[in-house]
Amino acid sequence: MNKVYEKVVLAYESIKDRIPFEPKVALVLGSGLGNYADSMKVVSEIDYKDIKDFPISTVVGHAGKFIFGYVKDVPVVCMKGRVHYYEGYSISDVVLPTRLMKMMGAKILFLTNASGGLRKDFNAGDFMMLNDHISVFAPNPLIGPNIEELGTRFPDMTTVYDKDLQDVIRKAAKDNNIDLKEGVYAQLTGPSFESPAEITLLSRLGVDAVGMSTVCEAIAANHMGMKICCISCICNLAAGISPNPLTHEEVFEAGQKAAPLFEKLVTESIINM
Numbered sequence: 449m450n451k452v453y454e455k456v457v458l459a460y461e462s463i464k465d466r467i468p469f470e471p472k473v474a475l476v477l478g479s480g481l482g483n484y485a486d487s488m489k490v491v492s493e494i495d496y497k498d499i500k501d502f503p504i505s506t507v508v509g510h511a512g513k514f515i516f517g518y519v520k521d522v523p524v525v526c527m528k529g530r531v532h533y534y535e536g537y538s539i540s541d542v543v544l545p546t547r548l549m550k551m552m553g554a555k556i557l558f559l560t561n562a563s564g565g566l567r568k569d570f571n572a573g574d575f576m577m578l579n580d581h582i583s584v585f586a587p588n589p590l591i592g593p594n595i596e597e598l599g600t601r602f603p604d605m606t607t608v609y610d611k612d613l614q615d616v617i618r619k620a621a622k623d624n625n626i627d628l629k630e631g632v633y634a635q636l637t638g639p640s641f642e643s644p645a646e647i648t649l650l651s652r653l654g655v656d657a658v659g660m661s662t663v664c665e666a667i668a669a670n671h672m673g674m675k676i677c678c679i680s681c682i683c684n685l686a687a688g689i690s691p692n693p694l695t696h697e698e699v700f701e702a703g704q705k706a707a708p709l710f711e712k713l714v715t716e717s718i719i720n721m
């Protein structure tokens with residue numbers, strides 16, 4: 449068996465008896481947004497450390513567990529904490545949790561993240577729904593022998609972010625008077641934030657928000673035929689646009705401040721998916 453796939457299968461087998469239901473939605477919570485599960489009807493939890501060879505986050509603010517619960521009547525598996533490529537994990541380990549949640553039965557991948565905003569009309573605390581992404585600054589998680597069990601060698605990327613899910617999120621924002629921006633997100637490796645010159649470059653390439661996650665997970669999920677959507681919390685204005693130096697604490701705090709509205713937007717969206 450393909451070695452990368454075998455690792456996903458072994459991880460799945462190590463916890464399969466503890467998975468309480470087939471989740472409809474797999475929800476990934478970004479920096480500072482991790483308390484979302486407090487608003488779910490929680491059924492059970494699995495610590496990442498109990499899963500065979502599972503990559504565990506080393507970042508402050510990224511505790512690690514799967515939380516299974518209901519958002520109204522929708523069964524959701526929630527990832528509280530994710531690993532990032534900059535932590536030193538291989539890119540296939542970074543997307544292992546995504547593949548594992550598909551194996552649990554999730555059809556929809558709802559990604560969230562914290563990002564830096566590049567546009568003049570963005571403010572810290574804004575939400576941006578992804579219409580598309582730029583992956584060329586981070587390694588592609590599909591490099592290596594193709595996992596035939598999961599998908600095709602050369603996946604189409606024309607519509608990674610599902611149009612119907614985008615409509616659901618737009619409507620949820622409108623119904624709740626939440627200002628929702630839309631745009632293109634680029635994943636860079638981090639862990640250093642970008643330089644002002646890099647932000648100028650990204651701006652000219654059509655990037656609206658920049659971060660250190662998400663795109664690799666979306667590529668892996670698209671490969672497996674999942675329906676994908678993503679909302680980014682613009683936690684700061686990107687380097688050179690913001691007059692201040694950037695810190696992780698600032699990003700984390702902005703995420704926490706935006707959390708109540710974010711929870712509302714995510715809940716209202718999931719209920720209608």
Ligand code: HPA
Nearest residue numbers: 562563564658659660686
């Ligand atoms: N750059 C990259 N990643 C980020 C940022 C940023 O400005 N803010 C939050 N995550």
